Amino acid sequence: MTDVHIVGAGIHPFGRTEGRSGLDQGLFATNEALADAGLDWSQMEFAFGGSAAAGNADALLPRLGLTGVQFINVANGCATGGSALLAGYWAIKSGEFDLGLVVGFDKHPRGAFNADPEKSGLPAWYGETGLMLTTQFFGMKIQRYMGLHGITAETLGRVAEKAYENGARTPHAWRREPVGLNVIMSADLVSDPLTKFMFCSPAEGGAALILASDRKMRELGLAGPKVRGAAVRTRVSGSFEVFSPSLELERGPSPTVLASKAAYEMAGVGPTDIDVIQIQDTESGAEIMHMAENGFCQDGEQEELIAAGATRIGGRMPVNTDGGCLACGEPIGASGLRQVYENVQQLRGRAEGRQVEQARLGYSQVYGAPGLSAVAILEA
């Protein structure tokens, strides 16, 4: 079977861009990715794209060119971008295609997401009585985790502090000013124990990647990181997921644990081999819990690791080198591809100002409603 490489990567800066639609941000990222690879849209044999709130991704077609190309819209909650990448990966791996685009973009209104119970197969009272909020889920998941594993509120603060520090060094980040630990800790609570600086916000942005088979890459004289492993997994019985009116008494593994294991197996590598890490940080607690769920440490070890600076750039397991969701915001369709874009920059030695020295293996994981996780492992 052929290997799959990322031969081009583009991004539209995340955050708020007044007067520019989500679609236009997706177009911007696509054109940047094509230019990065030195390719033309007419050469693309397939495209997978997604957006949660900014229209169908295939609305890009009239602007890119009506070439008749196979274009498939992807909708998979917060893992939409990761799922588009997986679809493109398998399209090439299958031997049917050699060159294509995966793209994600979004533009969300300000403020927290408001979820529709019916769309998740839940009764109306669940939304009406104020239980259906992603923010509550994250607050409760980390609250319990802190109790079980001895994580302190200060560690939550340090995760956010690092995020804004890294964001300040990243051209595509939204929050580009460092924020001090005291400011983070004393800010208004959103959902206890998390303050407003510990939560990411829905935002805008676009990200695009050009995938190529080994053969095609050589034929075109291109180069780029190899996709060593990629997997999407959904919730199993007993895992604690967003929008759950009840949980079973017996706990099960999270979809992140399952996707992570599958991706490591495909790649034939383990957590200690990884040089640079992008993991879902919807809020500070998610980054802490996902460190363990993705195998980078045992439950509870985060307290010491983070205090010692292990997750900062220059530390032994740099996490969210572009500031993650906390500094970039979360445009659902683009968020998972932003992580992969950042790893591509790191592995190609292009992450100026935030470069992890000699990064060879990059790991990314996106998690979201209604309980799914997508992991990708890249090799320089």
Place this chain on the structure above:
Amino acid sequence: MATRMVAEGLVSGLGDDARLLGGRRRADGKVVFPLPLGAGAEAYDAIELPREGTLWSYTVQRFRPKPPYAGPGDDRSFTPYAVGYVALPDAIIVETRIETDAIDRLRIGMPMTFTLQTFRTDADGAEVLTYAFRPSKEGDAP
């Protein structure tokens, strides 16, 4: 005064006799909450869930949620409310609003008791009730 539950099928009984309803799957005895209604409901028997449990986790809703939340007042008059999961022994862990005057005294593992809560009052004066849990010893000296 007229009162009504926010939804059918959430509880059985009224007042002090009220019980939270769950479902027991006939095939294997698995307990679920809420009690399934509509298509698929015939696979479950309605059961009354335990009134007493322990707090499994909790948080506080600090801002007024967007619709479909239909609580009282507006952004300015909004009062934060606690929510959590309560583990009901040998049954299931349920998500619930928490009735308490002392949010800062909530602790994982504390005993909790089922209650009904007036969630809002409608224009016709009817009180709309939902289920909730409260710390079992609330009111005792801390």
